[in-house]
Amino acid sequence: MFNRLLFAAVLVIVVWLGLLSNSASSQQVESRINNLEADFNRFESRLNRLEAQINQTRQSPSPGVANIPPLSNPRRNVSQSERDRMFDRLATLVVELKQQVNKLETRILQLESTR
Incomplete structure (x- = not known):
């Protein structure tokens, strides 16, 4: 009887610890995915700002902007x-x-x- 009770207690502890570690792992994965999405959003925002700057300089070049070299390679239009x-x-x-x-x-x- 004591052996069964001890076995049951050990089994409950092992299962409980396994569930806790899985939830911690999934939280870490979710956190990393969120960080990756945030990095992607920052990258996309920066790209949009650069494109807007390029379009602005092409549409209305001011005297000071003419001296600044273009951001992209002028030999290759993408x-x-x-x-x-x-x-x-x-x-x-x-x-x-x-x-x-x-x-x-x-x-x-x-x-x-x-x-």
Whole structure:
């Protein structure tokens, strides 16, 4: 009887700790995703501001602006579809990088747990 009670208590503790660690892990993943989304939004905002500045200088150049070199390479005009494809490639690279970082973190945790 005592062995069953002890076994049940240990089983409850193990399950409880497993649930706590999973919720902490999911919170960490959610936090990282939120950070990645915030970084993406900052990047997109900065890109929009740069595009607005470029459009402003092209539409109404003032005497002081004429001396400033253009932000993009004047020899290559990039169409909107090309920009979209480049942005898609960049997004894919970011996702792949994030997956590699997650794999490395998992390996580090495994290595640390075997010590």
